[in-house]
Amino acid sequence: MNSEQKPLAFFNEIYDCYQEAALAKVRDYDYNIAGFPIRLSFAGDALVNRLIPALAHLKTAHICEPLLTICIWDSTSTNTKIPPPSWEGQHLQKRGEIWGLNNDRIHTSFMWGANTLSMLDYERNLGIYWLNNYELLPYWETSSPLRTILQLWLNKKGVQMVHAGAVGIAEGGVLLVGKGGSGKSTTALSCLNSELFYASDDYTLITPNPVPFAYSIYSTGKKKPDDIDRLPFLKPIISNREKLGQEKAVYFLHDHFPEKIINSFPLKAVFIPRVTGKLETNLEKTNFTTGLSALVPSTIKQLPNTGKTACQIMMQIAQKLPCYYLNLGTNIEQIPEVIYQFLKG
Amino acid sequence: MEMQIAFKINSPKVVQETIDGEVVIVHLEKGDYYSLMNSGADIWNGIETGMSQTEIVAKMEAIYEGDSAEIASSVNNLIEELKAEEIIIPVEKNGHQITEITPVETKLKFEPATLGKYTDMEELLALDPIHEVDEMGWPNAKTQETF
Numbered sequence: 001m002n003s004e005q006k007p008l009a010f011f012n013e014i015y016d017c018y019q020e021a022a023l024a025k026v027r028d029y030d031y032n033i034a035g036f037p038i039r040l041s042f043a044g045d046a047l048v049n050r051l052i053p054a055l056a057h058l059k060t061a062h063i064c065e066p067l068l069t070i071c072i073w074d075s076t077s078t079n080t081k082i083p084p085p086s087w088e089g090q091h092l093q094k095r096g097e098i099w100g101l102n103n104d105r106i107h108t109s110f111m112w113g114a115n116t117l118s119m120l121d122y123e124r125n126l127g128i129y130w131l132n133n134y135e136l137l138p139y140w141e142t143s144s145p146l147r148t149i150l151q152l153w154l155n156k157k158g159v160q161m162v163h164a165g166a167v168g169i170a171e172g173g174v175l176l177v178g179k180g181g182s183g184k185s186t187t188a189l190s191c192l193n194s195e196l197f198y199a200s201d202d203y204t205l206i207t208p209n210p211v212p213f214a215y216s217i218y219s220t221g222k223k224k225p226d227d228i229d230r231l232p233f234l235k236p237i238i239s240n241r242e243k244l245g246q247e248k249a250v251y252f253l254h255d256h257f258p259e260k261i262i263n264s265f266p267l268k269a270v271f272i273p274r275v276t277g278k279l280e281t282n283l284e285k286t287n288f289t290t291g292l293s294a295l296v297p298s299t300i301k302q303l304p305n306t307g308k309t310a311c312q313i314m315m316q317i318a319q320k321l322p323c324y325y326l327n328l329g330t331n332i333e334q335i336p337e338v339i340y341q342f343l344k345g
Numbered sequence: 346m347e348m349q350i351a352f353k354i355n356s357p358k359v360v361q362e363t364i365d366g367e368v369v370i371v372h373l374e375k376g377d378y379y380s381l382m383n384s385g386a387d388i389w390n391g392i393e394t395g396m397s398q399t400e401i402v403a404k405m406e407a408i409y410e411g412d413s414a415e416i417a418s419s420v421n422n423l424i425e426e427l428k429a430e431e432i433i434i435p436v437e438k439n440g441h442q443i444t445e446i447t448p449v450e451t452k453l454k455f456e457p458a459t460l461g462k463y464t465d466m467e468e469l470l471a472l473d474p475i476h477e478v479d480e481m482g483w484p485n486a487k488t489q490e491t492f
Contacts, residue, residue: 075481084482095463115485132479179364289357297362297369300378307464308376315373 007106011119014082014128018043018071021078030063031055033150034159034205034215034264039066040146046077046134051145056254057219057261068153070127070146074134082117082130095304096148102305107152109304114141118148118304122156139240139247143220144203150217151303159207159215160313163299166199166214167191167336172268172343173214175204175317176326177295181224183273183328187335189221189231189251194336196343197262198253208316212267219254219261230332268343270295270318271326281329281338291323349397349438352424359432361389370432378463379432381423384409385458388423397438398424400446407448411455419457426460 022043029040029052037060042048051072052059075081085098085108096118101108107120115136119128127149131137151161165176165188173196176184188201199216207213221234225244228235237256238249254261270291271283296314300306324342328335354361361370368381368389381389387408391401401424402417409416427433479485 081481082483084478110484112484115483117483132481132483132485179362289360292357292373293360293362296360296371296373297378298364300371301364301367301369306376307378308374311371311373311376 003100004103007101007103007108008121010085010101010108011106011121011128014117014119014130015071015126017080017082018073018128018130021073021075021080022071024078028062029055030060030066031058032060033058033217034154034157034207036068036154036157037063037066038150039063039069041069041071043071043073044078046074047072047137050134050137050142053252053255054143054145054218054220056252057216057258057263068125068127070129070149072129072146074131076133076135095302097304107148107305109148111148114138116141118146120149120152122153125153127153139243139250140222143222143250144218147203148304152305154205155306155309155313158209158313159205160310161203161205161217161299161303162295162314163202163302164204164206164295165201166204166216166265166267167196167339168199168214168262168265168268169195169197169340169343170262170265173197173199173262173265174269174271174339174343175206175214175267175295175321176201176271176273177291177298178272178274179294179298182294183275183326185221185223186227186230186332187271187273187326187328187339189223189234190332191336191339192253192257192260193233193333195340196336197265198257198260199262199265206267206313206317208313208320212317212320213264214267215264216262219252221251221253222248223251224248267317267321270321270323271339272323273326273328276327276329278327279329279331280327281331281334282327283338283342284325284327286323286325288318288323290325291318291321349399350435351395351397351438352392352427352433353395353436354393355431355434372430372432376464377430379430380461380463381458382461383458384419384456385423385460388420388458392424392427392433395438404446405455407446408452409455410452415457416455419455423458423460430460430462 027042031038096109096111098108109118117130165184185201201221205215228249240250272294368386370379391404402420405416
């Protein structure tokens with residue numbers, strides 16, 4: 001077998017394992033993600049309740065012909081095994097790609113820490129998501145599941161997953177950009193207690209044409225444990241209270257605020273939250289390059305196979321929208337008010 | 346007086362951000378992602394603040410324990426790589442301003458800087474080799490969320 005054939009051969013080998021695991025039981029869940037009908041096919045039940053809550057707001061009735069199907073299972077609960085690639089030294093790369101198992105048709109990556117395998121066959125529109133033991137799935141995978149497969153497939157459709165939050169109203173919203181700790185989550189989650197609607201706090205799907213548009217993908221929120229007191233109204237709904245020593249607080253918002261989740265809106269601006277320590281929240285105009293600096297590096301760093309196309313989409317979005325610093329004050333209630341007034345103004 | 350050369354980031358084609366100690370640089374036209382850590386991040390900080398190459402070497406000698414020739418060579422190599430990748434552009438140093446270099450109490454051992462380059466289809470610098478695998482032969486490292 002030559003090196004060009006290896007990725008497809010490995011995909012097929014793993015897909016055969018899924019089909020074996022699926023002999024006993026398959027559960028299908030259908031979703032509308034950024035306008036695309038997508039099916040999650042679970043072999044067995046074990047991962048269902050760990051992966052679907054974050055997508056609950058996008059669930060649809062049965063789809064006859066999904067454009068993408070993702071096969072999901074774990075070895076422990078299905079009592080099946082899958083063969084590893086022939087690791088030869090440094091075969092696992094920084095963003096998870098497995099050396100030698102990627103080409104124009106097949107993507108293969110393994111996420112350190114989460115220890116999940118993600119594969120995508122672009123030709124068959126078929127994804128594979130596997131891990132050894134469902135009980136070891138970390139909280140960041142349950143709060144934003146299937147990131148790699150979804151972002152790769154959607155990228156080919158002109159939709160880019162970005163490391164950004166988004167809030168707004170039906171007429172329009174803002175993209176909240178910046179690295180971890182910049183205030184994206186505080187800003188986005190504070191909007192649940194306001195006239196604004198919540199699309200996301202950490203990952204958003206964006207498309208530049210015909211006008212910049214944002215799509216919600218995960219109706220979850222996360223906060224560092226030492227910061228949960230800033231949003232006391234969310235404390236009763238922390239889903240992993242017993243693990244806050246090791247994990248961020250995770251909120252499954254569709255369970256508690258279904259009326260506050262919005263699936264999409266046109267984008268009106270890019271906001272860069274930054275903590276000031278002052279009382280008041282205000283906006284400060286900045287330039288396109290500052291917006292891109294806050295958006296692009298943190299997106300590219302963590303999503304496998306992001307490159308030129310992703311950069312082009314993000315540049316198109318930033319070129320079309322005004323960019324502002326959102327100087328965050330300590331009066332949390334004022335944050336959504338400032339955003340709302342901007343959108344209404 | 347001899348003209349001092351400093352460098353400027355090739356903006357707006359290049360954007361950069363320091364995330365968890367890693368300088369993440371993206372060339373927007375090429376879509377390539379570059380990474381600098383440790384001594385590389387410190388050299389980058391010198392570039393970003395408008396230091397000349399001589400000043401960057403002096404800064405590195407002030408904060409790292411190592412052979413002066415090796416430090417100078419590493420700074421030169423990284424700057425040449427960054428220029429070749431069109432990430433930085435040489436410029437005349439602003440006025441005759443001399444950048445203050447503050448020595449540190451405990452110097453770190455110097456390791457030569459490396460520029461990690463990652464394209465959308467392949468990663469040219471690998472991370473760690475696979476050390477621990479589970480009973481099926483898959484990696485089972487435990488790490489924390491880093492974002």
